[in-house]
Amino acid sequence: MSARMPAWEILRDSLSSQTRVMELAWIFDFHTPAFVRVGEKCDFDGVARLLADAGVEAAIFHTKCHYGFSYYPTQVGTPHPRLAADVFGGLIAACRREGIQGEAYLSFGIDGAGGEARPDWRRVYADGSSDPPGWFINVCPFTSYLDERVLPQIEEIFRLYRPDAYWFDTMSALSPCYCAQCRADFLRDAGAELPVAEDDPLQARAGQWRHERGFATVNRVADFIRALDPKASVGFNQLGSLTYPEPVPEGVTVLTLDPDTSGAQSIPFSLNAAYGSNSPLPCEIMPTIFQGGWGDWSPGSPRRLETIAFACWQRGATFIPGDRLHPEGHATELTRSALPLVSTARSVWKTCAPAEDAILAPDVLVLHSPSLTNGGGRRLFAVGDPRSRLTPINGMHRLLLDAGCNFTVAAEWQLAGAIAGISLVVVPELPELDAGTEQRLLDFAENGGTILFVGTLPTVAGRPFQGSGVELGSEVWQDHAYLPPLETGTPEVLVRGAIRKAASVGAETVLFLIPAYDARPGLRYGWGIGPSSHEPSAQPALSRQTRGRGAIWFLNAPLASDYARAGNWPQTAWMTQLLTLLVPDPRARLIASGGNLELTVWQNAHSTWLFFLDHENEQLVGDGRLWARSTHGPAPREFAVSISAKSPSPGLAALQAAKTTLSKTPTHLTISGEFPPPFGALRIDWQ
Numbered sequence: 084m085s086a087r088m089p090a091w092e093i094l095r096d097s098l099s100s101q102t103r104v105m106e107l108a109w110i111f112d113f114h115t116p117a118f119v120r121v122g123e124k125c126d127f128d129g130v131a132r133l134l135a136d137a138g139v140e141a142a143i144f145h146t147k148c149h150y151g152f153s154y155y156p157t158q159v160g161t162p163h164p165r166l167a168a169d170v171f172g173g174l175i176a177a178c179r180r181e182g183i184q185g186e187a188y189l190s191f192g193i194d195g196a197g198g199e200a201r202p203d204w205r206r207v208y209a210d211g212s213s214d215p216p217g218w219f220i221n222v223c224p225f226t227s228y229l230d231e232r233v234l235p236q237i238e239e240i241f242r243l244y245r246p247d248a249y250w251f252d253t254m255s256a257l258s259p260c261y262c263a264q265c266r267a268d269f270l271r272d273a274g275a276e277l278p279v280a281e282d283d284p285l286q287a288r289a290g291q292w293r294h295e296r297g298f299a300t301v302n303r304v305a306d307f308i309r310a311l312d313p314k315a316s317v318g319f320n321q322l323g324s325l326t327y328p329e330p331v332p333e334g335v336t337v338l339t340l341d342p343d344t345s346g347a348q349s350i351p352f353s354l355n356a357a358y359g360s361n362s363p364l365p366c367e368i369m370p371t372i373f374q375g376g377w378g379d380w381s382p383g384s385p386r387r388l389e390t391i392a393f394a395c396w397q398r399g400a401t402f403i404p405g406d407r408l409h410p411e412g413h414a415t416e417l418t419r420s421a422l423p424l425v426s427t428a429r430s431v432w433k434t435c436a437p438a439e440d441a442i443l444a445p446d447v448l449v450l451h452s453p454s455l456t457n458g459g460g461r462r463l464f465a466v467g468d469p470r471s472r473l474t475p476i477n478g479m480h481r482l483l484l485d486a487g488c489n490f491t492v493a494a495e496w497q498l499a500g501a502i503a504g505i506s507l508v509v510v511p512e513l514p515e516l517d518a519g520t521e522q523r524l525l526d527f528a529e530n531g532g533t534i535l536f537v538g539t540l541p542t543v544a545g546r547p548f549q550g551s552g553v554e555l556g557s558e559v560w561q562d563h564a565y566l567p568p569l570e571t572g573t574p575e576v577l578v579r580g581a582i583r584k585a586a587s588v589g590a591e592t593v594l595f596l597i598p599a600y601d602a603r604p605g606l607r608y609g610w611g612i613g614p615s616s617h618e619p620s621a622q623p624a625l626s627r628q629t630r631g632r633g634a635i636w637f638l639n640a641p642l643a644s645d646y647a648r649a650g651n652w653p654q655t656a657w658m659t660q661l662l663t664l665l666v667p668d669p670r671a672r673l674i675a676s677g678g679n680l681e682l683t684v685w686q687n688a689h690s691t692w693l694f695f696l697d698h699e700n701e702q703l704v705g706d707g708r709l710w711a712r713s714t715h716g717p718a719p720r721e722f723a724v725s726i727s728a729k730s731p732s733p734g735l736a737a738l739q740a741a742k743t744t745l746s747k748t749p750t751h752l753t754i755s756g757e758f759p760p761p762f763g764a765l766r767i768d769w770q
């Protein structure tokens with residue numbers, strides 16, 4: 084199945100010898116401490132047969148874990164001290180006999196044994212400390228670690244096993260490091276000491292420098308592999324993902340998206356799948372089969388596993404659940420119970436999947452930018468947890484999903500391939516855009532597209548985005564305010580977060596913000612929010628500037644981040660109404676879905692496929708870090724969808740649905756019905 088990326092067809096063709104598009108892969112975690120016996124009761128054939136029976140196309144096994152131990156008889160690395168068999172070699176050979184690709188996992192930035200033996204390889208933090216021996220140790224790939232350990236070990240793995248792919252983990256390797264090598268390199272390259280203080284003006288230079296040498300090092304590794312085996316696939320976990328939303332280094336041939344396995348799962352994984360669908364490279368998305376993430380041995384609920392599998396497949400991504408192998412070298416009961424569940428879900432998917440020539444056909448695109456996770460000028464590149472800076476993207480994804488919108492998510496680097504067929508681009512609280520993106524968006528508006536800036540106007544090369552017809556001041560006007568209703572009889576809508584003073588310089592103000600009663604920035608009514616004054620201010624809430632055949636809208640309230648933090652149902656209703664104003668005739672939209680129901684649309688010349696994914700029933704448990712579980716809801720999920728009609732008498736195939744009813748007007752079809760949760764599918768064949 085082709086993903087939706089015409090502009091990248093050439094790139095895709097050029098990489099076709101290295102890339103693979105598959106639906107189901109499996110990754111076995113195997114970080115094993117020194118005192119644990121390893122490989123004493125191996126059942127390589129049993130593992131491979133289980134995977135093959137479930138239709139797994141590729142399996143990833145550890146060659147080297149975070150402890151720095153290898154699970155094959157290495158001469159250049161550190162074999163696990165209690166290794167009784169060639170676990171990696173046995174598994175990869177057994178998988179190949181079953182027709183399953185065997186891939187090599189290598190911990191790239193964490194190596195306990197390496198860091199213990201060679202203190203000069205350790206990553207050094209800003210306070211001069213490094214990780215103590217005895218557990219995982221962060222290492223620095225800019226020391227001799229790369230040449231003395233990583234590359235020789237890759238060469239050894241190639242020589243012994245010729246894996247189909249090399250899968251590198253722990254991109255914390257690109258995070259700030261203050262080792263002697265890094266300090267000397269920065270002094271040489273920038274003529275200054277590596278900055279420590281967060282507010283040091285040199286941080287922007289340091290971020291850019293980390294980015295350049297990090298990507299160069301990744302490419303060096305990828306080139307080394309390509310020289311050994313041009314057909315091998317190369318992936319660096321996280322690079323190119325939502326947290327590093329920019330083109331991957333040239334030698335990387337697969338995108339690995341590894342969202343947080345704590346917190347909500349179902350909708351965040353859908354966000355990753357939507358983003359991955361716009362990747363020019365094959366994209367794999369990696370949840371775990373466990374309730375408590377990678378460190379757990381208790382099963383995640385079947386419903387959650389199914390939901391995330393469908394979330395991946397309905398956007399053309401590889402579903403790659405994370406599992407753990409028993410240290411003795413065989414599958415556990417959890418593997419045995421998860422694989423058939425996934426296999427059954429996949430057989431459902433296969434009966435519904437769109438035709439090979441179909442493409443994803445979203446109406447709306449949420450734009451993402453590296454400026455959100457990297458900070459202005461890459462100052463925050465690989466600093467801290469970039470996931471924590473994704474709030475506006477998380478919020479807008481969830482809001483549009485709840486509003487029943489047919490949409491996708493793409494970063495600036497994906498925009499050229501993703502914008503064809505889009506009616507509305509939403510820009511949610513992005514601090515900066517590059518000049519190429521600005522031009523692409525302006526061309527889009529000139530040609531009839533609609534742009535909606537939410538919360539702020541991004542800067543472009545230090546000046547505001549042009550053409551919005553609004554000037555945004557630097558002064559905070561209020562820290563919460565109310566949006567007037569878009570339809571009579573609906574409530575004013577509270578939005579929290581810094582709202583700056585804005586003035587129209589040509590745009591038509593459609594709505595004015597309503598301040599809280601006697602509001603001042605920082606005002607607190609007891610615990611916080613003030614009631615509405617019910618009196619519109621002179622501050623624009625929503626403005627519209629025509630441009631060519633299209634328009635640029637600006638919503639002067641941080642609705643995306645507020646929805647992520649405190650989303651309220653009036654916000655959902657308000658956004659639903661706004662979408663009918665901005666995209667009056669979408670290909671499809673859900674009607675009164677009640678939220679949590681994801682709509683995905685594919686089409687080819689003859690048919691339209693509608694997929695419905697029910698994200699209901701996810702609960703969070705825990706104290707501190709929260710873990711998701713989902714329950715099996717016995718009730719079928721109801722849906723109603725409105726579709727722009729392409730012919731007067733279409734045929735309707737209910738692929739995964741029951742009790743479907745269809746009504747028609749000359750311009751629209753309305754289909755309602757119900758499906759067995761979590762996944763429903765319809766196909767409309769245009770006559």
Ligand SMILES: [Zn+2]
Nearest residue numbers: 223260262265
């Ligand atoms: Zn370093």
